[in-house]
Amino acid sequence: MNIRFYNAKILLPGTGHTFQLIEGELWVKGNRIVYIGDGTDTSRIYEHVEPEGILWDRQIDVGKNVLMSGFKDAHTHSAMTFLRSYADDLPLQEWLTQQVFPKEALLKEDDIYWLCKLGIMEYLTSGITSNFDMYFAPLPGARASSDCGFRTVFTSGLNDFCESLEEVEDLYHKINAMSDLTSFKLGFHAEYTTSLKLLEGMAALADKVRSPVWFHNAETASEVADCKKRYGKTPTQLAESLGMYAYGGGGYHCIYFEEEDFEIFKKRRLIAVTNPASNLKLASGIAPVKRFLDEKIPVAIGTDGPASNNCLDMFREMFLVTGLAKVKEQDAACVPAEEVLYMATTGGAEAMGLSDCDSLAEGKLADLILIDLKQPNMQPENDFVKNIVYSGSKQNVLLTMVNGEILYEKQKFFIGVSAEEVYRHVNEIIERMRT
């Protein structure tokens, strides 16, 4: 689409992990941002214009609201929407083995397709323009993202009970080739669900295809203790000793880290994805986010799956990242708002390998959102970054654009299927599970 946003405030990257707000216009041509400026600099404008001028599909008066880069949800399991509010108030291991795994075994490919679409719809309502999805069967999810026009980076969830190394290698090539909107990184579920043989195979495959490797890492204290009993090493140390991190990657959750784990993350420039709402709801713990920042270990933010959160809302996560750090460190000044907004946008893009849509800039992919300042929670207009991190909410998301296409605007979805159709499918699936 060729879209001209005008009369806008535009949130641009500043130096380091800061932001700057300018006033002006942002032009999208096809799937890319071709111009950001005050709209008067004609020499810069005309280089992007056809001889006859750009033919605008739409010109949108932004009404002095804020255009910013879309959020990147750096750890999800979209298909688990079906278990939202189904099996709550249980500890992680019981929840996983007695509720999640048995119900997931009943899922058909087509179920996963519809359940992922529901997840994508919720991402859009929260201004999330791409997600980093681990699931044991990623192909129907990739089809859902591609059909909706949504950007998803997948990672395999290899473990002893599903997927083989051969399947993972096959998925790696298939999904990376499938569409501009989908890509694939290597991953396994977690140390405690994956045999040493498979872990060694994963390390070899990472070396072969030159992929980073991701897994659930140090989510609970018992997970780390058990791993040390088995191997005399934490999950991070084990992965490092197996040569898993030659091409980078990182961990989801990353709560119970030892000194050497921080060292390995620093040395390899691995990325810690924090999942605060899930870590509260499953009583897992509070991640050492301030320490990650102090060590200059990059941090990204994920909602985790809708069965353990239960919503897919980057606003809630952003508040929690800073709020939990503050109470954990007993320091109300730590992990300030700008750092958090950086994690939720550029930090997430770094985790997912999406350097082409990590911020708003000319030439980058048009993955952006429009934030309504004319809501009481954004008033007075003291400080936009603080307002959005401490007070922002889904109701502030006026528009979500992925790859140059508007997929969500004024609470309506433009993803090739009606909301009602998606709701009907997912309710049928859970009805079937119950019987």
Place this chain on the structure above:
Amino acid sequence: MNIRFYNAKILLPGTGHTFQLIEGELWVKGNRIVYIGDGTDTSRIYEHVEPEGILWDRQIDVGKNVLMSGFKDAHTHSAMTFLRSYADDLPLQEWLTQQVFPKEALLKEDDIYWLCKLGIMEYLTSGITSNFDMYFAPLPGARASSDCGFRTVFTSGLNDFCESLEEVEDLYHKINAMSDLTSFKLGFHAEYTTSLKLLEGMAALADKVRSPVWFHNAETASEVADCKKRYGKTPTQLAESLGMYAYGGGGYHCIYFEEEDFEIFKKRRLIAVTNPASNLKLASGIAPVKRFLDEKIPVAIGTDGPASNNCLDMFREMFLVTGLAKVKEQDAACVPAEEVLYMATTGGAEAMGLSDCDSLAEGKLADLILIDLKQPNMQPENDFVKNIVYSGSKQNVLLTMVNGEILYEKQKFFIGVSAEEVYRHVNEIIERMRT
């Protein structure tokens, strides 16, 4: 207004702290709910109908969405909207003495009026139908609530620097007589800002007017330690020893409680108001909510003021109440969703003395909200109570009614003044503060 809601799901109180969802109709006549049922029980219907039948102002097809009791925000400082995102990332004492108090000293009465209106607007977006507001100058706030048609229970914020006991007694009578929408309970700011002489006077006044007493209690560890140094007692023990609780009341925050404090709360049936987002943001700590429930001490939920939260959102608070309890107790099963929803509705009403609008029932005041289930975060429809506590968001609030009047519907406000006018005023106030 005479309004017929039909084709609705209606959330009614169950036994104890549970809820039940029925399908049917809810009728509002004037400011009261006159009928809840399936709309076919004509004998019950006709007792509420004039000879010529009720003349409906509106008949609203609820589309199988959920009507429920409005949320009660049991601890607020509405006027502090002006400091939202102004002085963040500071510890409580520094924030209070170096930022809040000096800026508040610059406020004029009319400023407080407009700042409270902004707070009321945000409450409405979050389905909050009444708030329990402590502020040193409550009269302009009471005027704002009354002019907007919003329900507010005020409490004095007596301390060594503002208000006298005579002024508090005067406010008590004035605000309780002012309008059906405003009432007043006694309160002082906190032990650490109030001399023993004033505290004794407050106890005598409570006895005289037979009011419960409220104050910030055990918000930080140092507050409790300092109080013990001064008096050899915690704030709760001190208040009890002064005879402050003869007519009940309770505390805001209630984080650092000793055994005897729990005993006093039980014995006096005092109410603990928890403020989880504020307690994170100011690094104060995590309240012992599970223990309160175990001891059968009633709990209510408050957002605290917008300078320390920074948003006024009961959905975020509800998730935090259960999430923080789970991680604090290392027990993912504790403080389940129904308990939290009870705290946010009936529990809050109990704290505020609003037994006439604490739940949906025939004869009660029509303080209610309409929740949109046709949003991805409410799908699939596994369990409404869990969906709303774990996944709910401001964008699910379709309509907020207070005292039988619709004050907010489909993101529009009906409070006698335009949103733009309120935003203009509050931005002017903060501009003036800056210079």
